[in-house]
Amino acid sequence: MPINNDDIADVLTELADLLEIQGANTFRVRAYRNAARTVSSLSEDVGGYISSGKDLSDLPGIGKDLAGKIEQILGTGSLPMLEDLKKEVPEDLSRLLDVGGLGPKRVATMYKELGVESLDDLEKAAKDGKIRDLEGFGKKTEESILEGIQRVKQQKRGRIRLDKADRIAEPLLEYLRKNDDIKSLDVAGSYRRRKETVRDIDILATCKKGTDVMKYFSDYEDVEKVVAEGETKSSVLLRSGIQVDLRVMPQVSFGAAMVYFTGSKEHNIALRKIAIRKKWKVNEYGIFKGDDRLAGKTEEEIYDRLGMAYVPPELREDRGEIEAAQKDKLPDILQQDDIRGDLHCHSKYTDGHNTIEEMAKAAKDLGYDYMAMTDHSKRVTVAHGLKPEDVERQIAEIDKLNKKLKDFTILKGTEVDILKDGSLDLPDETLEKLDIVVCSIHSYFDLSRSEQTERVIKAMKNKHFNILGHPSGRLINEREPLQLDMEKIVKAAKDNGCFLEVNSHPDRLDLTDINCKMAKDMGVKVVISTDSHQVNHLDYIRFGVSQARRGWLEKKDVLNTHTLKQLHSMLKKK
C-alpha cells in the first residue's frame, strides 16, 4: 500500500506522543511534531518529492535524522524506532492524552504508580479513589478525570464543522453585544482563519474597568460547565460540547491579542522569532522593547512594526506567508464579490428542492450573472438521476427560461457520474449539447489508489469533461477521502483542459486548502461551487471562498470569477 503524507505525519505524531509520555526532552518531542506538520502541509507527495531529486532535509524542521526516518516510513509504513517504543510504552496510553486536563506527565505518573494503560483502567482507578492519593493529584483532579472520560466516550471533544460553529458563535456574540460594559468584541482562533473544522471558539473583548463581564459570560443560557474563570480569561463548555474561551484585554493591546488568539500557533511562533532577532518580545499585549510597548493597538501596527505586510487571517498557517509578507509578495486573495456565478446546482428534476426558475432567481438576487444547472445522471438512482431524454426535456425548459430572464443566463449542464471503469454515465451525443459538464464519483469509493486515480484520469480524457466535482469525495467527520494521487490528477487536469471544483458545502469543502494551492502552483484553475440542492444553499459559497483564500487563490485562479463570455471560451476544448 502506498504511504501518503498523512500516513507519515501520523507515524511521526505517534512517536511524539509516546516519547513525551516516556519523558523525552520536550524539544526533541517538538521536533517530531514540527516535522509531522511540515509533511502534512506539503503540497506534493513526499514520495514524488524524493524521486524528483529534492532533499527532504531542505524542508523546515527536517534535518538529516528525520529525513532518514521519513524515508524509512515511506518504504515500510513504520519505523523500527516506533516498534521499539511501543514495547516500552503501551500504545493505548497516548489515547489518555485526549482526556481534558491530562498531559504526558500525569499519564506517565498514573502508568508508573497505578499501572493505568487504557481508558478503562483509568476509569476504574478514578472510581476506586486511587488517583487522589498520588503526589500532585487530588480529589478535584480525580473528579475532573471522570468527567473527561465521559466526554471522550461521548466524542464531545472532536472538531466541529465550520457551519455548526457559525450557528453556535453567532447567538453567543449577540448575547455578549447586549452587555453595555463590552466595548469591542471579535472572534479569533481557527474560526477566524476559517478552517474547515474548529475545536473551540475564541472570543476577544475589551471592556470598562471593574465590570463583571466574566460572570455575564458564564451566565449564558447554553453554558453547561465553567471550565476556568479568571480575571482576564474564562473557558466554558456549551451543551453542544464545544468550548468557548473569552479573553478580556485592554484596548491598547487589542491588535496584539487578535494576532495572538487568531494564530495559528505556528504563525505566532514565527512572528516571535522575528521579534527575538530584533531583541524584542511579542506577546498578547504587544511588541515590547524592554518595558516599552512598540505596537499593540491594531493588527496592522503589529505586522508593520515587524517589517511585513498585513497577513489575512486565512493565510496565517506558517506555510510561506511570513516570507511572502516580508517581501510584500502576498497573493491578492479572492473576495466573495469576485464570484460571478454558481456552476453546480440541482433542481426538482433530481434531488433538489426547488425548480430551475426558483434557483435561477435566487442566484440572480445574489448578484450573479449566471448559474449552471447540473442535475445528477441516471446512475444515481436514489436521486432520480436523469436519462438522456430527461436531459433533453431540461434543456428545452432552460431555453425557455433564458428567453424570459434579463441579464442572467442559466447554463445547461449535468453532474454526470464517473463510472467504475472511468467512462461517463451519459452518452457523448447528450454531453455535447450541454454548456458545462461536471463529473463526479458517487460509487466504488474503496478502489485502490492506482485504480481510483486511473479511473479519474481516464474520465478526464473524455473531451466533454469540464470540471471534477468534489474531487476527494470526503465528508468531513463522516467519510474518508478517496485514495487518489492528487498530483497526478492535477497534472491530468492540466493536460486535458479540465478544472477542479472547490465544493463549498460545509460538510465537503473539497478540494482542501492544500490541494487548492497545489492546483494553483501547477497552473490549474478551480471552480468554486455550492452543489446547492435548495435556494438557501447558494449562501454556502462563503465557505468555498474562504477555503480558496486559505489555499492562496486569487481572482484569476478561479474560473467562475470570469464573465460569461470568457467562461464559454475557457470551457471550450480544442
Add this chain to the structure above:
DNA sequence: GCCGTTTTCGGCCCGACTGTTTTCAGTCG
C-alpha cells in the same frame, strides 16, 4: 531533533489558570 545576522553549542514562544501546594508543576492554547 533542529538550527544558525549571538552559527557547530546551547538555545528552542509566551502567559493564564488550576489544583496542589506554601512556591510551583502541569496543562492549555
